[in-house]
Amino acid sequence: MSSEPVLFALEGSQAFGHAVASQLGVNLADIEDRAFDDGEHKSRPLESMRGRDVYVLHTLFGEESLSVNDKLLRLLFFIATIKDAGAKRVTALVPYLAYARKDRRSKSQDPVTTRYVAQLFEAMGVDCVVALEVHNQGAFDNAFRCRTVHLEARSLFVNAIMDRIGNEDVVIVSPDAGGTKRVDRFRDAWADTTGEQPPTAFLEKRRSEGKITGDAVVGDMTGKVAIIVDDMVASGTTLLRAAEACKNKGATKVFGVITHALFGPGSDQLYRAGAMDQLYITDSVTPQQAPEEQGQVTTIAVAGLFAQAVRELHTD
Known part of the structure; x- marks a missing residue:
């Protein structure tokens, strides 16, 4: 046009x-x-x-x-x-x-x-x-x-995390079996940037009427930086449970990669529990409870992704 x-x-x-x-x-x-x-x-x-x-x-x-x-x-x-x-x-x-x-x-x-x-x-x-x-x-x-x-913001996340961890070994983790495709795409982005394809892991999770059960971890993370990838966080219960499981299974550090940080009531447990070393989020939403005061959150701007989409759509 x-x-x-x-x-x-x-x-x-x-x-x-x-x-x-x-x-x-x-x-x-x-x-x-x-x-x-x-x-x-x-x-x-x-x-x-x-x-x-x-x-x-x-x-x-x-x-x-x-x-x-x-x-x-x-x-x-x-x-x-x-x-x-x-x-x-x-x-x-x-x-x-x-x-x-x-x-x-x-x-x-x-x-x-x-x-x-x-x-x-x-x-x-x-x-x-x-x-x-x-x-x-x-x-x-x-x-x-x-x-x-x-x-998808995965390449932006990968670049930000690489600046933080250097040459440490990583494992890409899904907080439940249903998120494995998301983890696979994140691993592909990691491989495109670093030339190395890290292992993946996932946690068992069952949700019924708002209650979450299951604590089995499938995958090895001993001596590795665990990067938990999910699309959104509201209360933080699932992410905190995954972070604690990773630490218990031998992860040296635990990072969370969350695209939509809704951060509703109770989500401050993510920072106070000590299981999460760093959270990476985008600015797609305005969190209900601003977490930046805790110094454990890195916010990545995604306006550029939408601007590029507009350019490509507008020029067909």
């Missing part, structure tokens, strides 16, 4: 949006927001959308002022507004995609919420959805009938 892309960032995502805009060398497009006394809301663009290539950024994590559902609904309505205004193409940029965890039925009559969210995006007329490290990439791709782009 010949003209430059139009980039919007909705309320709660402006800081991330400005970072992406800076990388692209554009300004965020202006929005008029209006809140009604009864809690309803409207947003509209303040420039012509006809024939434009439009990108709407919103990261869908819940916070005190805006719930997950509020953010999702505002994003959906704004996408529909842009389409109604004559945009040629509308792409949703979603650093954190809400409801991605419930992508299958684990019990009888369970919802498949990922698919329902995809249907809502499609009903609003979205042409493409760009998301960062969803819970299950296969389920994400299959849920949407429109185009999807799945971004």
Whole structure:
């Protein structure tokens, strides 16, 4: 497309949006927001959308002022507004995609919420959805009938960790058997950067009605730096359990690699327990409890990944 892309960032995502805009060398497009006394809301663009290539950024994590559902609904309505205004193409940029965890039925009559969210995006007329490290990439791709782009920050994590550990031996660990594909991709990124392919390990984990059981470790980590890779942390219970198991099995250090650091109530146990030497997270969400004060968290900016996706999509 010949003209430059139009980039919007909705309320709660402006800081991330400005970072992406800076990388692209554009300004965020202006929005008029209006809140009604009864809690309803409207947003509209303040420039012509006809024939434009439009990108709407919103990261869908819940916070005190805006719930997950509020953010999702505002994003959906704004996408529909842009389409109604004559945009040629509308792409949703979603650093954190809400409801991605419930992508299958684990019990009888369970919802498949990922698919329902995809249907809502499609009903609003979205042409493409760009998301960062969803819970299950296969389920994400299959849920949407429109185009999807799945971004991963693993190479950024690898570069940051290598600066910290030097030549120490490492083992890449999944906190449960279901995350082994994620660990394999991280190991491939490590091999691409270092030329060495480290071993992997995983922990046994069973979750039922919010309770986690199982403590077996499959894999050797004696004398190695254990790097636990997961897509998100909320309470930190799973990550702490994995870190303690790694230390008990002989790991010299334990690092956590977490893309979406939700860090809800109770997550401060990750720092106080002493099992975790360092956490690496991205800025895809704003943690509910800011952990930087503990000095054990390294935050990696991922706006560049979204800027590059916009460049490639815009130029086809």
